[in-house]
Amino acid sequence: MSDSQTGSGEQPIYEQVYELLQHYNREGRELRPETDLNAELNIDSVAAMDLIMEIEDKYDIDIPINLVADLRTVQDLVTTVRKQQGAA
Amino acid sequence: MDILAKYDSLAERREIMLQAGDNPFGLRMEKVLSPTDALVNGKRTLLVGTNNYLGLTFDPDCIAAGIKALQEQGTGTTGSRIANGSYALHEELEEALGRYLKRDHTIVWPTGYQANLGVIAGLAGPGDTILLDADSHSSIYDGCRLSGATLIRFRHNDPEDLDKRLARLRRQKEAGSPDAQGAVLVIVEGIYSMLGDIAPLEAFVEVKDRHGAFLLVDEAHSLGVMGETGRGVAEAQGVEAQVDFIAGTFSKSLGAIGGFGASNHPHFERLRYCSRPYMFTASASPASIATVTAAVKRIEEEPGLIRKLWQNAEALHGGLSEKGFEIASPVSPVVAVRLPDEKTAVAFWNALLQAGIYVNLAVPPGTPNNICLMRCSVSAAHTLEQIERVVQTFVDVREALKAGAAAGN
Numbered sequence: 387m388s389d390s391q392t393g394s395g396e397q398p399i400y401e402q403v404y405e406l407l408q409h410y411n412r413e414g415r416e417l418r419p420e421t422d423l424n425a426e427l428n429i430d431s432v433a434a435m436d437l438i439m440e441i442e443d444k445y446d447i448d449i450p451i452n453l454v455a456d457l458r459t460v461q462d463l464v465t466t467v468r469k470q471q472g473a474a
Numbered sequence: 475m476d477i478l479a480k481y482d483s484l485a486e487r488r489e490i491m492l493q494a495g496d497n498p499f500g501l502r503m504e505k506v507l508s509p510t511d512a513l514v515n516g517k518r519t520l521l522v523g524t525n526n527y528l529g530l531t532f533d534p535d536c537i538a539a540g541i542k543a544l545q546e547q548g549t550g551t552t553g554s555r556i557a558n559g560s561y562a563l564h565e566e567l568e569e570a571l572g573r574y575l576k577r578d579h580t581i582v583w584p585t586g587y588q589a590n591l592g593v594i595a596g597l598a599g600p601g602d603t604i605l606l607d608a609d610s611h612s613s614i615y616d617g618c619r620l621s622g623a624t625l626i627r628f629r630h631n632d633p634e635d636l637d638k639r640l641a642r643l644r645r646q647k648e649a650g651s652p653d654a655q656g657a658v659l660v661i662v663e664g665i666y667s668m669l670g671d672i673a674p675l676e677a678f679v680e681v682k683d684r685h686g687a688f689l690l691v692d693e694a695h696s697l698g699v700m701g702e703t704g705r706g707v708a709e710a711q712g713v714e715a716q717v718d719f720i721a722g723t724f725s726k727s728l729g730a731i732g733g734f735g736a737s738n739h740p741h742f743e744r745l746r747y748c749s750r751p752y753m754f755t756a757s758a759s760p761a762s763i764a765t766v767t768a769a770v771k772r773i774e775e776e777p778g779l780i781r782k783l784w785q786n787a788e789a790l791h792g793g794l795s796e797k798g799f800e801i802a803s804p805v806s807p808v809v810a811v812r813l814p815d816e817k818t819a820v821a822f823w824n825a826l827l828q829a830g831i832y833v834n835l836a837v838p839p840g841t842p843n844n845i846c847l848m849r850c851s852v853s854a855a856h857t858l859e860q861i862e863r864v865v866q867t868f869v870d871v872r873e874a875l876k877a878g879a880a881a882g883n
Binding site: 430431432439451 | 608618624625626627629639642643646651653838839
């Protein structure tokens with residue numbers, strides 16, 4: 387069974403993504419998998435593009451713009467990172 | 475819920491902007507008097523934000539060609555070229571442009587925006603991948619979305635970042651990923667409209683050739699501006715043969731409206747029956763087309779216009795830099811002065827207008843990296859005295875705003 391199936395491999399990714407999100411977390415909210423990127427962290431479509439580039443650099447992956455509209459929560463972001471890591 | 479409520483926060487931001495003076499995004503010009511002057515609020519105003527790079531909007535030859543076409547062929551074509559046919563005028567413009575650009579195939583669209591939509595969505599489709607410069611114009615983003623291709627952004631003007639992403643895509647292709655088997659199209663602009671910075675095409679061409687990708691360059695702001703004969707950044711950097719496709723507009727250096735795509739690709743003409751933005755729009759009106767054909771001829775016959783444009787660009791860039799203004803890029807006909815924040819930028823823009831100078835206010839999200847700009851565009855039609863007046867007015871406005879801030883206004 388792979389890490390993605392057990393979930394055990396995801397914890398470090400969550401921590402890394404939380405770290406990247408701190409720059410956008412101006413109100414110092416507690417970050418959870420279900421944190422809403424737009425509603426809770428005020429990451430609008432323009433800021434989302436910058437965030438995506440940071441994530442792409444960190445994990446050496448591409449996240450096509452076509453997928454960005456579906457990224458609502460931190461969990462969506464992590465799932466996409468793992469999916470794109472699998473594709474790379 | 476009101477259907478337009480989603481724009482409430484934008485509308486509030488606009489209201490705040492309007493309270494500071496005139497409307498930067500909807501200014502009424504009562505009468506345009508020349509390529510460099512208009513009446514605004516009843517006052518003669520110097521235009522330094524028009525993209526009228528060669529000043530051809532009042533060119534006697536272009537006007538005469540437009541009048542002749544209007545009188546002889548009427549006001550409009552009333553339909554698309556696939557349904558109603560082409561006027562000989564459209565085809566003559568395509569032939570003239572093709573000769574000038576040294577491209578075998580040229581296709582004309584009614585606007586520059588549609589040209590990007592039509593070229594991009596005509597070239598790329600589902601299963602293909604487009605890699606686009608992150609700072610691309612909205613028409614490029616919209617064309618990309620319309621194409622249905624997979625869209626990947628690379629860092630602005632960064633051939634290394636493009637290289638890295640093309641290498642990843644190639645690895646995916648070799649690994650048999652079904653999403654990576656289609657054609658790959660790279661899209662960049664020649665000169666970027668907001669900051670006036672120029673693409674390192676030579677480096678981009680080397681990267682895309684190495685990875686077997688196609689390259690589309692949008693020369694909207696560089697046609698008639700860059701290169702010895704004005705064919706754009708590709709001409710200036712000596713890489714025209716390696717640029718697979720170019721797109722451009724007639725609404726800047728050519729002083730009219732419309733756009734084009736051009737290529738030596740043997741099948742480029744397929745876009746005429748496969749690209750929806752070409753097929754499902756009425757063709758440009760005869761007068762408009764005729765003025766563009768005349769403008770292309772003017773550029774070919776008078777390269778001095780380009781030299782004059784660059785003299786003016788250097789004078790404005792040098793003059794403002796000397797007075798301590800921070801210009802966003804090295805010299806180009808787009809001279810973008812950086813200001814600290816939106817409030818200062820709006821006040822600066824209004825003060826310039828009151829002093830009889832019109833420039834473009836550029837603020838996020840229309841600008842990269844959240845910067846605020848007084849965006850000037852220089853014309854060959856400006857006189858050096860006018861450029862000096864612009865520099866002096868920038869200095870005066872800066873002093874007046876500083877004095878106002880010190881007085882607590």
